[in-house]
Amino acid sequence: MTIRFLLPALLGALLLSPDALAVQDCELNGESVNPANGSTTRGKTGLMRCRDRDSGKVVREEELRQGEYVGLVRYYRGDGAIEKEYSRNARGNMEGVAREYHPGGRQLAREDSYIDGRLAGVGRAWHPN
16 A cells, blocks of 8 residues: 555544544643743753643653753553653654553553664563453
8 A cells, every 4th residue: 555545544543533632731840831832841841741621631741851852751541541651862762661551551562672763672562461
């Protein structure tokens, strides 16, 4: 299948995803920030936590260091369970161990290692049972 046919399907799935339409409110060190507006995060360090405006549940966390998105990144499912976690380096690439979890957030589904955004070493995957 060519990219010409895949791209519209992927875009359609993204647009129909409830998470793509959810409005998020983010805070860093108790202060409201807008990750799309660099002036609200400039020079700041800490863990930015973004919540779904309707449910109030945390949907993602991202570490900032001096205003740069470097360090821990976590995504959560709608039920509050962790979905994915990894670290990001100064170049914005995945670095170190990345984990994905089965629904429920307690059982690992996948674990890979990255060096500057490239898979490195052995990757492991687990079936839900």
